[in-house]
Amino acid sequence: MSALNILHVDKTFGNTQVLKDISLAIESGEFLILVGPSGCGKSTLMNAIAGLEPVTSGDIQIGGEDVTWRTPAERDIAMVFQSYALYPSMNVRQNIAFGLEMRKMPKAQREEAVARVADLLQITPLLDRKPSQLSGGQRQRVAMGRALAREPQIYLFDEPLSNLDAKLRVEMRTEIKKLHQRLGTTIVYVTHDQIEAMTLADRIAVMRDGEILQLGTPDEVYNDPVDMFVAGFMGSPSMNFIPVTLVSRDDGYVLRVLDEQDPTGAPLELPWPPAREAQALHEWVGERLILGVRPEHFVEDETRMETSFDGTRLDVMATVVEPTGADILLQATLSGTEVTMRLGPKSQVAAGERVALRVDMSRAVLFETTNQRRVA
Amino acid sequence: MDNVIRRRTPGARMLRAGLYALLMVMALVYLLPLVVMLLTSLKPLEEIRAGGLLSLPDSLTFAAWLKAWGSACTGTRCEGLSGYFMNSVSIVVPAVAISTLMGALNGYALTKWRFRGANLCFALLLFGCFIPFQVVLMPMAQTLGWLGLASSTSGLVLVHVVYGIAFTTLFFRNYYVSIPDEMIAAAKLDGAGFFRIFWRILLPISGPIITVSVIWQFTQIWNDFLFGVAFAGFGSQPVTVALNNLVNTSTGVKEYNVDMAGALIAALPTLVVYVVAGKYFVRGLTAGSVKG
């Protein structure tokens, strides 16, 4: 049985429809992440689950019960907010215990719960401090503690890490993951940070304009995106999009890379791996398509060998080289299109030099241009 | 002002001295009426008649203060200002308390439970800050009569509450708007209801704005003259009305020292509040008018 079931939920503000027929089922113990650019409706969906905003139509069920018209208090959920939303007049202990007190839990039990949570999150020394005396990371822990103490059916996290500095964010990310693994809680987590989504989620729902474009495991969403938006949104640096034309040859399909600047020159051609030949591909022969290649699917061809099956040799001019430490990001122009590649840290490429590369075509994806849907 | 390095010429130094001198002179001008009031109230009448507005009293006397408090004539009665001072207190205390509480609840409901029409509600309430009270005098006099509250302290409390709500609502609304909605959402999820959130979450952090509202309402109501003179009876006149009567009582010799002592007595409560909590007073003034 699903812990949370969202059925055909619509939400309109005035004339704008911010949620369009959203349906979603979350299993007990699952970590689901709603991800998307700002204004995609992910926070509205979160608020609808919490009961902080009524839906226009549709149903929301928690633990099999219809809660669509219940108040937030009646839904047995807890939420961790972006701003933490700690009560400034109460100390940490009171903050954590407030929800239990509202639910008329006896004092002794409340104290037990506070102690348990404080121990879990290592905030016991902070219990008597006011929120204003805490650092950002500490406030974050307290906000989580407040949610954990309640032991609700579902936890909602609304961009909980976005107010932390980069280092702390990574630490807390790990901590949240550990907590989830240890407690087996059901979590719905909103973020616009796709790295957070990739690292934390059991499943990711990518949203745009009030719709769920794709729902799947991080691996599915990353490697098997349904359209150009999902492909471009997940991953950093973004996937490279290269305009191509599909050509059919005797030995299989070939992608001809279009060069807007130099239409007369000999076009670059990338053979489509025969192993991936899809039935659908033939109807796109002669059409313009978009080839999607992730930066890490370019490989520096140190061997200088002839074109092999899983890659095609390219000669490109490096325009910008950005070492990040762990690897090197390389900007280059490929037949008039700016592309970004991720090379190993040992690469000796310098800006202005030519570099030989292979494209791992087995991982590349193809989109059509009108609706930007996936073709292959 | 900045901390930028500027050339330190003798001219600049002169300018600086001039600046301080000018500010000091202005300060003296602003202080002058208060000083005059104080000096006059502490002099015997003969000394005042001899002239010397600013001369220190030769023989210091508190007789004028005692008379203004206990036995000066305000109109036909000669019981001093004490009774009227107490009238003012018994008008101010309930009126301030009720209007501040209502303003706080209104501001809370308008900002944290945004319902359809909340903005219209606020706009309608806000206009109460702007009406010239002359427009309401006559109908209010009749209404108070029908309610049996004419000439009574309770009637004045009612009037001050009614026309104070607009300001207190404005104060609290603007304060609560800046408190993150997420905090209220968190409390809702924790299971707290409308009043519980107000008492447990918002009121404990409303200290500054409560102070602003209380001080604003206190000064406004204490200093009110129009409603006092229009609606109060002999038994319920506030101290401002009594002071005006005291000064305008034409029987017998004009006792300027008693007038001044009376003025100081009427001014003292608001002056004390201003000196003690000036910061909040200014905040009320600017909040109540700038954003109004």
Next chain:
Amino acid sequence: MSQTDSPLPRSRAKAARHSLSGSLERMLPRLVIAPSLAVALFFVYGYMLWTFVLSLTDSGMLPQYDFIGFAQYARLFANERWNVAATNLVVFGGLFIILCLFLGLMLAILLDQRIRQEGALRTIYLYPMALSLIVTGVVWRWILNPGLGVESLVRSWGFEDFTFDWLVNPDMAIYALVMAAVWQASGFVMALFLAGLRSIDDNLFKAAALDGASLPKVYWRIVIPCLRPVVFSAVMILAHIAIKSFDLVMALTGGGPGYATDLPATFMYTYTFTRGEIGLGSASAIMMLCGVLAILVPYLYSELRGNKHG
């Protein structure tokens, strides 16, 4: 991609959708606002209408409802005393606003020069605002009284011919009102300007200093233009104070000598409550309301438009 797992009927009776405590909670905010709104509707809007109705009647000592159209307004505009009061308001209001703005801005800029004891000075400039206008009137009446006040003080310093008889001189009494009112309110305007100055980005001064602008130039060309919204609200507030001025006149001049310092507020009070002309008094009150609306509407309009832009 299984997104749903149980097909439930989507429509149901509305009553069942709302839990009991939930619907009570949805009502509460409105219930809390309701009394205040009712009070405003009755005591503000109802009364405005009521007074307007009274202004169309022949009411004398007591309100009664024999309608005579706009005759009271015709009488009002023909009334010499009203015309004096209205003219006085223009003179008093105009001078009061200009002087307050000038003094307030000057004090604010002077105080903004990293002055030692700024807090104490600010307290001194602003304290009159805490006083009742009745107290202000009483004090200035004493200071300005020709027999023993400033006049006699200056004469005692040896200037035997010095006269300062504004209070008893019908042509000058209005300026006595201006003087006391400016004393009372200019500190407040200073506080407004000072708050405005403090909100100006410090880097503006630094940038201007790098550009080589002298301090007076910085103020004149950069800072004062930034303060335009403050000027705007200050004018609005001061005009509002001027139209409502009642207490100060009552305590300082009583409207005299004669009715030389009558203002619409005192006119309205006198006619309504002491001369038994409720109809005429109501007409004058409505005129005051129109005056307030005339400054309020453009102000609110620009505020709202400004908000939309922001």
